[in-house]
Amino acid sequence: MKHVLSSDQYTRESLEEVFALADKVRTHQEEYKNKLEDKIIAIMFYEPSTRTRLSFETAALKLGAKIITTENAGEFSSAAKGETIQDTVNVISGYADALVIRHKSVTSAIDAASVEKMPILNAGAGKGEHPTQALLDLYTIKRKRGKIDGAKVAILGDLLYGRTIHSLIKLLSLYDNIEIYGLSKDVFALPQEYIDMLKSRGIEYKKCNSFDELPKDLDVIYHTRIQAERFEGDFGKEEFIINKKVLDTFSSNTILMHPLPRVIEISTDVDDDPRACYFEQAHNGLYVRMALLLQVLDRA
Ligand code: NCD
Numbered sequence: 001m002k003h004v005l006s007s008d009q010y011t012r013e014s015l016e017e018v019f020a021l022a023d024k025v026r027t028h029q030e031e032y033k034n035k036l037e038d039k040i041i042a043i044m045f046y047e048p049s050t051r052t053r054l055s056f057e058t059a060a061l062k063l064g065a066k067i068i069t070t071e072n073a074g075e076f077s078s079a080a081k082g083e084t085i086q087d088t089v090n091v092i093s094g095y096a097d098a099l100v101i102r103h104k105s106v107t108s109a110i111d112a113a114s115v116e117k118m119p120i121l122n123a124g125a126g127k128g129e130h131p132t133q134a135l136l137d138l139y140t141i142k143r144k145r146g147k148i149d150g151a152k153v154a155i156l157g158d159l160l161y162g163r164t165i166h167s168l169i170k171l172l173s174l175y176d177n178i179e180i181y182g183l184s185k186d187v188f189a190l191p192q193e194y195i196d197m198l199k200s201r202g203i204e205y206k207k208c209n210s211f212d213e214l215p216k217d218l219d220v221i222y223h224t225r226i227q228a229e230r231f232e233g234d235f236g237k238e239e240f241i242i243n244k245k246v247l248d249t250f251s252s253n254t255i256l257m258h259p260l261p262r263v264i265e266i267s268t269d270v271d272d273d274p275r276a277c278y279f280e281q282a283h284n285g286l287y288v289r290m291a292l293l294l295q296v297l298d299r300a
Contacts, residue, residue, distance in 0.1 A: 002296040003113045004121045007131045007170035015171065019139050021291035021300055022284075029062065032290070035299050037064035042096035044088070045123065046074035046103040051260060051282050052123045052133065056100045059289035063299075068096055074104075085111045093117035098296055119296035127161040127230050132292060133259050134167035136285040137222070143284070144255050144277060145219055148172070154181040154214050156240055157224030157265055159190040161231065164259040165224055169194060173201040181215070183208045187235045188226065211240065216250055222257045223265045243267040247275060257281055 003009075010018075025032050041060040045053050060067050070077045078088065085103065089112045092099055101112055102123040109122030109129075124130045142148055153172060155165050159182055172178050180203055182190050195205045208214055214221075226238055242256060247270050258266055258278040270276050294300045 001113075001116055002119050002298070003109070004119075004131055004135075004292050004296065005109045005113055006122065006129050007134050007167040009131075010135075010171060010174070012174050015135070015138065015174070017300075018135055018288065018291050018295070019142060021294060022139055022287040025290045025294070026287040032063055032294070034064040035294060036060065036297060039063075039065040039098070039297055040096040041065050041067050041293065042092045042099045043067055043069040044073045044077065044092070044099060044101050044103075045069075046072075046077075046079060046101075046108075047124065049102055049123070051285060052102065052130075053100075055282070055285045056121070056123065056132075056289050056293075059286055059293055062286075063290055063293060065097075065293070086115050088112075089115040089117060089120070098293065121292060121296065124163060126163070127166075127227065128163055129167045129170075130163040130259075131167045132289060133164045133285070134171050135292070136288040137164065137168050137257065137259070137281065138171050139288050140257065140277060140281045140284050141220055141255070148178075149176040150178070151175070151219045152179040152181070152215060152217065153220040153222060154183060154208075154218050155190070155222050155224075156183045156242075157238060158188045158226045159184045159224075160188045161227035162188075162224040165190070165222070166194060168222065169198060173198055173203055178203055179206070179215075181206045181208050181213075181218070183211070183214060183240050185235065185239055211246055211249065214250075218250055218254045220255050220257055221250065223262070224259060225261060225263050225265060238263070238265045241265055241267060242270060244269045244273070247273060250275075 098119040100121045104126045106126040106128035108125045113120040256276045
């Protein structure tokens with residue numbers, strides 16, 4: 001059974017298949033509009049979402065599938081009564097053909113997949129991973145830059161709890177001559193396990209302390225929101241804010257990415273800058289998620 005659980009499951013070849021299919025559905029939408037007409041996709045989100053949920057729903061609808069969903073599953077589904085993810089999946093598999101799940105537990109997607117009754121798509125698992133976001137992030141880098149090998153990428157914001165960061169650097173590490181620079185408050189530094197993972201794949205992670213320490217010819221600046229809902233206490237606001245003045249110290253080819261939602265880390269005065277591509281990035285998610293639904297349901 002095919003699932004999308006973690007960036008760990010991908011190789012360069014399988015990533016190319018996702019990207020090629022995303023390009024194909026994008027340019028031949030008419031051909032794909034009935035591909036999943038006999039399928040029902042269940043969407044269970046136990047945490048807030050705008051883009052991920054709506055893009056998965058749109059992806060399913062554009063492929064002709066129907067969707068079943070529960071508003072705020074943490075509050076309104078039987079999880080609130082103590083039901084396990086495995087029991088929920090056992091039940092939903094009697095109704096739907098695939099499950100898109102977002103949950104605060106790091107192991108939620110793996111737990112759901114362990115039932116082996118239906119394809120599971122991990123739409124965010126606590127502070128762990130968010131592989132479908134990483135796929136659309138990488139797809140965006142490829143579309144903007146033409147290739148991924150040799151990319152110089154800076155990751156900013158919440159590197160500790162930011163699941164999009166975790167999934168993205170795993171995918172980047174599959175490519176050649178990647179450079180990764182980190183800039184965050186110390187309390188939100190990248191966990192050692194990820195630094196070790198990069199090292200084991202030949203990438204020396206470079207922790208920086210100011211914008212000045214980042215190379216000016218970065219290919220990508222990837223900022224993220226401090227994930228305040230994942231910790232107790234107040235560690236203050238983001239210190240490394242990208243505004244027009246900061247962005248203008250980087251190359252005209254540096255692209256500025258963010259999984260969204262943003263809070264203060266990117267100011268709106270750069271939204272019109274041609275280097276800002278977070279809205280385009282979100283739009284790309286639709287085609288990547290269409291490709292993923294087709295793949296897990298064997299209609300690629
Ligand atoms: C991210 C997430 O949920 O991890 N959002 C998203 O899916 N685009 C990032 C975030 O919430 O900060």
